[in-house]
Amino acid sequence: MSDEAITPRAPGKKVPFFSLTRVWTIATSTVTQLVRMKTFYFLLAFALLLLLVGNVSFASSPAQALSTLKKVSFGAIDLFAWLFAIVATALLIPRDIEDRTLYTILSKPVRRGEYLLGKLAGVLVVIGVSLLVMFVICSVMIIWKQAGYMADEQAGGGRPEDIQAALSLISKNGFRIELLAAVYGSFLKASVVAAVTILLSTFASSSLFTIIISILVFLVGHAHSMATDYWLRETDSSMAVQMLLKVFKIIIPNFQLFSFSEGIVAGAAVAPAVLAQMTGLTAGYLVVFLFLSLITFVDKEF
């Protein structure tokens, strides 16, 4: 073999430190992966639940019926969001290892941080789309029931001002565009939960472990501000107790703060500034938890 036959390889292109295209590619493949897991079938169960609640006549008034319908549907939306965030995120990395997809991905010029970010983005896209679809289903149901109650009220007769008062009460408990902010609240909560889960899944030995610990962290994160109040009231508030509570407070995320959707569903008005602050806080959680996940994941051997 002569030397002329060997063509020297062109030097490889320098891989950029961070590429949104690569992150997006991983995110879209994660979305496909989750869709193939038939996650959207949950929407069918959700629609059935709404039909059931919407047609159970235990409420004492149309306002109460609408209020219950809203609470159950938005409660179910919130439950779906955080539970899905935990389960989907906990399953993704182990599934990639099991399918050996992870080796293929990491053998390409993809940085580990991009992989984690792509996975998280994929989960959040699926959660976002599901939440929007659920919001639409729920809104249609509420508007439909509300229109029915209003028509009944008008057909019932009476003095115009009394009918107006009854209609106003129904409207107050019916559909409001602010409910979209409640769904956004559930999305923010799910985002933080997903970020916590991705951190846990980077050093967990199994998906089951990740799911259980994530749920535990979620419950503790939800209850710790409540528990702190009681503990300080019931105990002697010694230095040791206070230190322990502070440790809990700074280590575990405060998920109770993200439950503001309950207040919006109950009728409270929310200012855009509050949503902006919550978005900023969520972004902080995502950055920090992704960075901490990367510390474990960066030199993990598979």
Add this chain to the structure above:
Amino acid sequence: MKTLFRKIPKWILILIGLAIFGVFRAPVEDDLRTNLVSDGILLPPPAKDALGQLNQSALMGTLGGLRTLVSSYLVLEAFDHFSLKEWEELRSDYKVITTLEPRDENHWRDVVWHIGINATANMEVDESIPQFERMRRFNEYAVAAVELAEEGLEQNPDSAVIRLQLAEVYRGKLNDPCETARVYGEMIGLRDSPGYVERFHGYFLAACPGKEREAYEHLIKLYRESENNHVASLIINIKDLEKKLGIPFALRIPEDYPPLPGRAKGASKQENTDGIPDFTEPPGK
């Protein structure tokens, strides 16, 4: 430095990272929480005694941020108790419900309706319970309903629906026209108040001893305000008050007593023994 970084176990680095982030976010979160609770966007933590009454799954649900779902489930359970006339169980369910969601006026309205109207009505008719016990429980439920309504109004000071239910209890169960008038009076101008509250305030004021002059002035103002207010009950009340207060004929309203079901035209309204106007009672009964 890199070697030192690699020597430190990962979990320690993560804990340090969490702690640093926690130190920065904790004060921000505390401020946000205070603002959200005061704006009514975030529900305040449930009271300790309410948590004690939750069963294990409900407690987990509550701690897990599913307060609205837990309370909706308890509303269903309470409805079941209502169907079975289990008033004590119903009351304890609503204690938890209203603690979980104190700002939902519908829950307060419902518990006042259940205890103040349904439970008391049940005591009036349930012959399986001895008479003295029925009377005792009737009073207990009526008073409890008033207390619940007041508690609900502390949480929802502008609620018309709770006041409407409270007025029903004062009017139908405690036969207290003065308190009924007071509650209807408080409802005037509140959002969601039905249009009749202004007139009802006057009717019950008319039945409250010593408040006749005030009632007359209120009702005559409504009468002059709009022809839409010239309903039979208003005219009857004004005419009765004119007689009672000895208003000069020149100042009296021109209308005669309007005909009402079971009552001849021109006949004065009857009052039952409690002084509550009863427009359905035929004259001479």
